[in-house]
Amino acid sequence: MDRPLDLFLKRLKLRNSLSSAECAALRAIEPRLSRKKARWDIVRSGDHTDFACLVAEGIIGRSDQFADGSRRTAAFYIAGDMCDLHSVAVPVAGWNITALTDCAYYEVPHEELRAVYQRHPRLLEAFWRDTIVDASVLSKWVTVMSGLSAKQRIAHLFCEFGIRTAAAGLGSSDAFPFPLTQAQLAELTGATSVHVGRLLAELRDEALVRPGRGMIEIADLPMLRKIAAYDPTYLLLGHSAQQMLL
Amino acid sequence: MDRPLDLFLKRLKLRNSLSSAECAALRAIEPRLSRKKARWDIVRSGDHTDFACLVAEGIIGRSDQFADGSRRTAAFYIAGDMCDLHSVAVPVAGWNITALTDCAYYEVPHEELRAVYQRHPRLLEAFWRDTIVDASVLSKWVTVMSGLSAKQRIAHLFCEFGIRTAAAGLGSSDAFPFPLTQAQLAELTGATSVHVGRLLAELRDEALVRPGRGMIEIADLPMLRKIAAYDPTYLLLGHSAQQMLL
DNA sequence: CGGGCATTTGAAGCTGATCAAAATCAGTGG
DNA sequence: CCACTGATTTTGATCAGCTTCAAATGCCCG
Numbered sequence: 141m142d143r144p145l146d147l148f149l150k151r152l153k154l155r156n157s158l159s160s161a162e163c164a165a166l167r168a169i170e171p172r173l174s175r176k177k178a179r180w181d182i183v184r185s186g187d188h189t190d191f192a193c194l195v196a197e198g199i200i201g202r203s204d205q206f207a208d209g210s211r212r213t214a215a216f217y218i219a220g221d222m223c224d225l226h227s228v229a230v231p232v233a234g235w236n237i238t239a240l241t242d243c244a245y246y247e248v249p250h251e252e253l254r255a256v257y258q259r260h261p262r263l264l265e266a267f268w269r270d271t272i273v274d275a276s277v278l279s280k281w282v283t284v285m286s287g288l289s290a291k292q293r294i295a296h297l298f299c300e301f302g303i304r305t306a307a308a309g310l311g312s313s314d315a316f317p318f319p320l321t322q323a324q325l326a327e328l329t330g331a332t333s334v335h336v337g338r339l340l341a342e343l344r345d346e347a348l349v350r351p352g353r354g355m356i357e358i359a360d361l362p363m364l365r366k367i368a369a370y371d372p373t374y375l376l377l378g379h380s381a382q383q384m385l386l
Numbered sequence: 387m388d389r390p391l392d393l394f395l396k397r398l399k400l401r402n403s404l405s406s407a408e409c410a411a412l413r414a415i416e417p418r419l420s421r422k423k424a425r426w427d428i429v430r431s432g433d434h435t436d437f438a439c440l441v442a443e444g445i446i447g448r449s450d451q452f453a454d455g456s457r458r459t460a461a462f463y464i465a466g467d468m469c470d471l472h473s474v475a476v477p478v479a480g481w482n483i484t485a486l487t488d489c490a491y492y493e494v495p496h497e498e499l500r501a502v503y504q505r506h507p508r509l510l511e512a513f514w515r516d517t518i519v520d521a522s523v524l525s526k527w528v529t530v531m532s533g534l535s536a537k538q539r540i541a542h543l544f545c546e547f548g549i550r551t552a553a554a555g556l557g558s559s560d561a562f563p564f565p566l567t568q569a570q571l572a573e574l575t576g577a578t579s580v581h582v583g584r585l586l587a588e589l590r591d592e593a594l595v596r597p598g599r600g601m602i603e604i605a606d607l608p609m610l611r612k613i614a615a616y617d618p619t620y621l622l623l624g625h626s627a628q629q630m631l632l
Numbered sequence: 633c634g635g636g637c638a639t640t641t642g643a644a645g646c647t648g649a650t651c652a653a654a655a656t657c658a659g660t661g662g
Numbered sequence: 663c664c665a666c667t668g669a670t671t672t673t674g675a676t677c678a679g680c681t682t683c684a685a686a687t688g689c690c691c692g
Contacts (some may be wrong), residue, residue, distance in 0.1 A: 287649075290648070331649090332648075332649060
């Protein structure tokens with residue numbers, strides 16, 4: 141039977157081998173489901189929370205607001221991602237958790253997660269490892285932002301989005317739902333929405349990408365990877381998982 | 387008496403309260419000290435390591451190399467930082483660990499760290515929390531790279547460098563050793579060395595910063611923070627620590 | 633003193649930002 | 663089913679920030 145934490149469990153299993161007792165402990169958690177409209181701030185920088193957000197549907201972002209009011213999104217999270225797992229260990233947010241699209245998420249109480257890993261220490265290691273993956277992705281994006289052109293950054297995002305969607309079992313790495321607007325894509329890639337629009341048109345004209353109706357189809361994935369200088373090592377997927385998804 | 391892991395312990399104590407048994411267990415570790423010249427790659431992307439690097443002297447960076455050979459540095463680490471702590475949980479590196487200056491570091495065996503946290507589970511939480519701080523800093527830098535001008539990025543780096551140096555007890559937030567060349571500053575801030583040179587000159591002419599002889603003095607810290615839109619929340623320092631350092 | 637880095641300066645050219653407006657689309661209610 | 667509304671995408675023109683290439687100057691160390 142389907143349980144709320146199944147998708148998260150699936151994500152953990154990509155990088156951890158878990159015993160059936162450990163799985164059962166996680167699956168036993170029964171968190172509250174919450175829904176929010178696009179643009180809603182689920183957690184604001186400075187907030188003190190007592191639950192972590194497990195994305196169930198839609199896309200959630202980790203965003204930062206500067207003094208001048210402009211928003212930049214540092215990371216995105218799709219179904220199965222616990223976008224907030226670190227809040228268990230550091231309950232004061234240093235950023236905003238924002239619904240990028242209409243979305244549904246579970247509010248998983250810190251208390252329950254702590255109880256689970258106190259009984260099963262290997263789950264604490266698994267949580268740590270999950271944070272490490274998050275950090276690795278962020279690290280990659282620092283260098284992507286600082287070293288690649290806007291076109292390459294967009295291409296890089298598409299490559300990553302595809303693989304992560306595929307890993308979550310929600311699409312394949314060359315055709316996946318993509319419900320973000322150009323303005324949000326701009327926030328994620330550090331460009332203006334106008335410029336993103338132009339570059340998307342270029343990618344379309346070059347027959348690399350076929351966007352449409354909340355979907356992206358990658359027409360020429362090898363070429364797209366090449367122009368993005370894409371190397372998926374940073375996702376820290378096991379060798380076997382990587383084989384399947386590329 | 388001074389022990390190799392004392393500086394790291396000091397860092398952990400900024401955000402964790404540790405029992406004397408926990409401290410003693412960490413202090414008992416006797417790692418090998420290693421020295422490297424500037425530009426040396428200590429760990430290369432793809433390497434499988436069995437130790438973590440604790441910086442003792444100098445500056446170590448986490449860097450990424452693109453297909454075209456250009457290097458970008460995603461993060462820097464100073465004395466007391468375990469730049470590699472995550473390698474305990476994920477021993478395959480997804481990036482390079484590079485000596486930015488001549489440096490000394492301890493090679494702390496994963497085995498010993500694991501033994502320590504298996505006996506003292508709260509240390510595992512402390513390690514997790516350390517990774518979370520790392521991720522938080524990386525997250526901030528994604529938005530800094532994507533949203534701020536080159537001048538603001540340099541200012542941001544100086545602000546962070548000062549606070550972190552002060553927190554490690556190696557200087558104050560407005561005057562600290564800064565042994566990086568303009569080319570390395572460029573790699574860290576996502577600009578060319580030429581442009582960094584010009585912007586440094588601007589900052590000097592505006593009497594915001596006084597650089598010299600491997601040192602930085604911040605002449606007008608409030609103003610520098612203002613132009614960088616600097617908000618130190620992301621360093622996840624406790625309220626008390628923050629008071630002392632700002 | 634001389635050689636290798638690092639910094640400074642100059643000029644030209646691109647990338648991407650900004651501002652403004654038109655065209656397209658999605659959803660709503662009449 | 664159409665007309666209306668607000669959001670999103672597309673197009674155009676101008677301009678600033680930054681890169682690139684090149685060369686000159688300054689600095690440290692052997």
